[in-house]
Amino acid sequence: MNNTIIKTDSIKEAITLSNLRHIAIIMDGNRRWAKSKNLPSMFGHKEGVKALKRTLQAASDFGIKYLTVYAFSTENWGRKQDEVEFLMRLLNDTVRNEIKEMHENNVRVRIIGDLQPLSEGLKATLKHAEELTCQNSGVNLQIAINYGSRNEITNAVKRILKDIKDPEQITDQLISDYLYTFGIPDPDLLVRTGGENRVSNYLLWQIAYTELYVTDTFWPEFGEKALLEAAHSFVNRNRRFGKD
Numbered sequence: 233m234n235n236t237i238i239k240t241d242s243i244k245e246a247i248t249l250s251n252l253r254h255i256a257i258i259m260d261g262n263r264r265w266a267k268s269k270n271l272p273s274m275f276g277h278k279e280g281v282k283a284l285k286r287t288l289q290a291a292s293d294f295g296i297k298y299l300t301v302y303a304f305s306t307e308n309w310g311r312k313q314d315e316v317e318f319l320m321r322l323l324n325d326t327v328r329n330e331i332k333e334m335h336e337n338n339v340r341v342r343i344i345g346d347l348q349p350l351s352e353g354l355k356a357t358l359k360h361a362e363e364l365t366c367q368n369s370g371v372n373l374q375i376a377i378n379y380g381s382r383n384e385i386t387n388a389v390k391r392i393l394k395d396i397k398d399p400e401q402i403t404d405q406l407i408s409d410y411l412y413t414f415g416i417p418d419p420d421l422l423v424r425t426g427g428e429n430r431v432s433n434y435l436l437w438q439i440a441y442t443e444l445y446v447t448d449t450f451w452p453e454f455g456e457k458a459l460l461e462a463a464h465s466f467v468n469r470n471r472r473f474g475k476d
Contacts, residue, residue, distance in 0.1 A: 243460060243467075244295045250467045254298035255291065255459075256419035256442070258434055259284070261426030261450030268450075274318050279452035281326050286455035288339065291371050293456070294463060298372045298416060302434050306346070306380030323377065324354045331361045338370030344412035345379035346387070374416060381436035384412055413438055421466045425451040425458075441473050 259280060266276030291299045304319060341361045388410035396402060418438045427448040445462045
């Protein structure tokens with residue numbers, strides 16, 4: 233727990249001392265970035281993939297153990313059909329094209345969300361990525377696809393009701409064990425790009441005591457410098473967890 237001001241010239245050392253292990257990101261602003269440059273929204277999404285690669289590398293360099301990113305929400309199905317179809321293809325192509333390099337870089341990939349509505353081809357791609365990297369010990373990259381926290385909690389409650397007969401057995405830890413993020417520590421820091429001040433149905437249970445950081449930087453412009461600024465913001469915060 234970070235209770236004191238940390239002074240060090242090494243950001244990696246500062247991150248280690250602050251116990252910043254897990255950063256979750258709402259990758260917002262792809263379409264607004266594209267619009268600002270008079271480009272179709274698809275260009276923003278493609279640049280967003282490059283931003284994720286930069287951020288993943290920076291997380292590894294800074295010693296961040298877990299990185300969880302919001303790729304496609306349960307609400308995103310409400311966008312125009314051609315954009316949804318493009319995003320599904322982009323997700324499939326990105327994972328398929330990048331997984332070899334991520335595996336070589338010791339990244340472990342996990343997918344969180346309800347995968348049932350996805351195409352069989354995309355589900356196969358995601359399954360392969362998880363299986364290929366399951367023994368890796370570097371950065372743990374969680375990609376939230378067709379994810380919505382209310383849906384996650386609702387599904388967890390349904391499963392708990394099937395498995396647990398005694399209400400006294402239900403604890404905070406038990407509920408956590410039924411979520412998509414089972415076995416993954418709660419985020420220490422939630423970063424939202426694009427300047428919007430909301431959490432958008434993302435990891436609502438898990439971010440109960442997570443520090444929040446909002447930047448006006450659109451996601452396609454995010455990378456090492458922006459992640460460093462977010463980490464600096466976290467390092468010198470006094471996390472009290474409601475105790476002081």
